[in-house]
Amino acid sequence: MDFETPSEYEPILDVVREFRRRELDPLEKEFLLAGEMDKETKLALELKARDVGLWALDVPEEEGGANLSLLAIAMIHAEICQNAIPFHFGGSPEPMLREASPEQKARYYDTVISGEKRSCYAFTEPDAGSDVQGIKTRAIKDGNDWVLNGTKIYITNAHMADYAFVYAVTDPAKRAKGGITCFMVDRGTPGFTIGNRIRTMGDGRDPYELVFQDCRVPEENILGELGFAFSMGDKQLTHGRVVLAAMCLGLAERSIAIATEWAKQRKAFGKTISQYQAIQWYLADSAVELEAAKMLVYKAAWLYDNDKPVRTEAHMAKLYAAEMAQRVTDRCIQVLGGLGYTLETPIQSMWRHARVKRIGHGTTEIHRWMIARSMLGM
Numbered sequence: 393m394d395f396e397t398p399s400e401y402e403p404i405l406d407v408v409r410e411f412r413r414r415e416l417d418p419l420e421k422e423f424l425l426a427g428e429m430d431k432e433t434k435l436a437l438e439l440k441a442r443d444v445g446l447w448a449l450d451v452p453e454e455e456g457g458a459n460l461s462l463l464a465i466a467m468i469h470a471e472i473c474q475n476a477i478p479f480h481f482g483g484s485p486e487p488m489l490r491e492a493s494p495e496q497k498a499r500y501y502d503t504v505i506s507g508e509k510r511s512c513y514a515f516t517e518p519d520a521g522s523d524v525q526g527i528k529t530r531a532i533k534d535g536n537d538w539v540l541n542g543t544k545i546y547i548t549n550a551h552m553a554d555y556a557f558v559y560a561v562t563d564p565a566k567r568a569k570g571g572i573t574c575f576m577v578d579r580g581t582p583g584f585t586i587g588n589r590i591r592t593m594g595d596g597r598d599p600y601e602l603v604f605q606d607c608r609v610p611e612e613n614i615l616g617e618l619g620f621a622f623s624m625g626d627k628q629l630t631h632g633r634v635v636l637a638a639m640c641l642g643l644a645e646r647s648i649a650i651a652t653e654w655a656k657q658r659k660a661f662g663k664t665i666s667q668y669q670a671i672q673w674y675l676a677d678s679a680v681e682l683e684a685a686k687m688l689v690y691k692a693a694w695l696y697d698n699d700k701p702v703r704t705e706a707h708m709a710k711l712y713a714a715e716m717a718q719r720v721t722d723r724c725i726q727v728l729g730g731l732g733y734t735l736e737t738p739i740q741s742m743w744r745h746a747r748v749k750r751i752g753h754g755t756t757e758i759h760r761w762m763i764a765r766s767m768l769g770m
């Protein structure tokens with residue numbers, strides 16, 4: 393067993409650190425006060441990252457990507473998330489597209505890598521989130537087209553996307569067993585509108601509602617096999633879970649660093665608060681939990697990279713890292729006292745980033761359920 397960061401990752405991690413220091417850190421204070429970042433600044437940052445090679449991280453080299461392992465990508469996200477700005481690395485198409493037809497790949501995969509297009513992922517509905525079988529958006533065949541009707545909610549990046557992956561019921565009798573299909577729907581298709589922005593307590597990347605009213609989508613826009621949207625992307629979902637878990641490492645690490653420095657300076661009752669056991673235990677528990685989460689996240693990434701079974705380990709990593717980041721950022725706010733609650737420090741923002749990590753990409757309850765099912769052989 394080897395617990396060292398692979399030496400070949402050091403150059404790219406140095407690039408990420410430098411990018412964070414040079415591009416994100418100077419904008420953080422302004423972002424904390426504004427609570428969000430405008431679209432143009434976000435896009436400009438993405439392009440600056442592209443200039444230094446931080447683009448299409450998971451895409452094979454021959455397709456124009458950086459071809460990084462999941463372990464390297466996890467470490468990159470743990471690094472970048474030490475800034476409160478929710479930075480997004482561009483150029484990575486939704487991995488399900490690797491299963492697309494050559495024509496679809498040319499339209500939807502290559503154009504994301506080249507930076508021309510962006511997508512959003514539309515699954516959740518007002519009446520169905522965790523219960524994937526419960527979606528109501530309906531697609532009915534009419535000639536060579538499918539006609540979509542329904543509403544999606546909480547769709548991240550919908551306002552910036554050129555097309556959406558939309559899950560719809562194509563056979564109500566079969567539902568998850570051959571009756572739910574994934575359609576790629578272009579922005580501007582008649583009957584497809586971006587609805588309300590849904591204001592959240594989060595990191596400024598508020599999601600949107602999508603509305604489909606008699607929206608005609610050609611048969612060739614079906615991704616994968618008709619009715620089998622759920623047979624695609626298990627491996628890719630695992631990839632996404634590990635990346636999200638890695639983000640939690642960064643949130644916790646920066647919060648602990650701030651709280652530790654503050655504890656050494658802040659005086660109460662004639663001593664620095666670092667001399668009180670209550671504060672020491674907050675810091676110690678946080679450091680132990682961060683370390684434990686790192687082990688889970690990096691192990692899951694290593695299993696993935698080495699083509700070993702990783703499904704349950706990825707659920708464990710995401711579950712633990714998200715809950716860890718929530719506890720750690722909360723404790724760190726406590727160490728800062730009143731200051732921790734203000735917009736002067738990124739910790740409150742990181743606490744809010746951490747909160748949604750317990751909901752997106754599967755709630756913590758669903759991850760526990762999946763882990764237990766695997767233990768019980770269900």
Ligand SMILES: Cc1cc2nc3c(=O)[nH]c(=O)nc-3n(C[C@H](O)[C@H](O)[C@H](O)COP(=O)(O)OP(=O)(O)OC[C@H]3O[C@@H](n4cnc5c(N)ncnc54)[C@H](O)[C@@H]3O)c2cc1C
Pocket residue numbers: 512513514515516519520521522523545546547548549592594599748751752753754755756757758761
């Ligand atoms: C900021 C944000 C961005 C998002 N972005 C996207 C996006 O881009 N695309 C997209 O499709 N969706 C997106 N989502 C939706 C997200 O994936 C769902 O909110 C999530 O899957 C939970 O679904 P739900 O909100 O319907 O909650 P529900 O499924 O209604 O769950 C409510 C509660 O019941 C629990 N619960 C449900 N079933 C069980 C069970 N069997 N056992 C135990 N507990 C259970 C849940 O864990 C939760 O605690 C986003 C959400 C947010 C907040």
